[in-house]
Amino acid sequence: MASSSALRELQRELEAKANDLSKIQKDISxxxxxxxxxxxxxxxNELVLKELDLLGEDANVFKLIGPVLVKQDLAEARANVRKxxxxxxxxxxxxxxxxxxxxxxxNSKKETMLKLQQRAQSLQAGKAKA
Structure with missing residues (x-):
């Protein structure tokens, strides 16, 4: 009986670790x-900066603000894109x-889960022998 309660405890712990691992994998995704x-x-933005660098200093640059194109200084436009x-x-x-x-x-969670699974398997193997 002691081994079956230990086995259930290991299974609960394994489920908790699996849930933690699932959350981590969602965060990674x-x-x-x-x-x-x-x-x-x-x-x-790098493409825009290259295009701005091709322009002469007297070129007109416009910035789209809502539905309106507003004239903008070339140096200011370059600075904004760089920022x-x-x-x-x-x-x-x-x-x-x-x-x-x-x-x-x-990786840490996977290692912990593997160790827990091995412990659970050894408990089950010991239980099967008894």
Whole structure:
């Protein structure tokens, strides 16, 4: 009887760890989606900066604000795009760090679950012999 209650306790613990692992995997998936969005935005902004760099200093630059195109200074437009690129790059670095932490947590949970499964199997094997 003692081994069956220990086995049930191990199974409950295993379920809890499985739920934790599932949450971590959802967080990893969400992180990848956000990272993909930022990567696309970074590419778009780098392309815009290249286009702005091709323009002469006397070129007209317009910014879309709502339904209206507003004339903008070329230097100001370049500065805004550079700031946006810096921000997006910083966010990507933050997401990479978060992803690395989540991967470490995921691996730790998997190892813990494996150990719990092995303990449960050895308890079942011992119970089967008795």
């Amino acid at each position: 969400k992180n990848h989606q956000v990272r993909k969005k930022y990567t696309i935005q970074l590419g778009e 946006r690129i810096e921000y997006i790059s910083a966010e990507l670095k933050r997401l990479d760090t978060t992803l690395q932490d989540l991967d470490e947590k995921q």
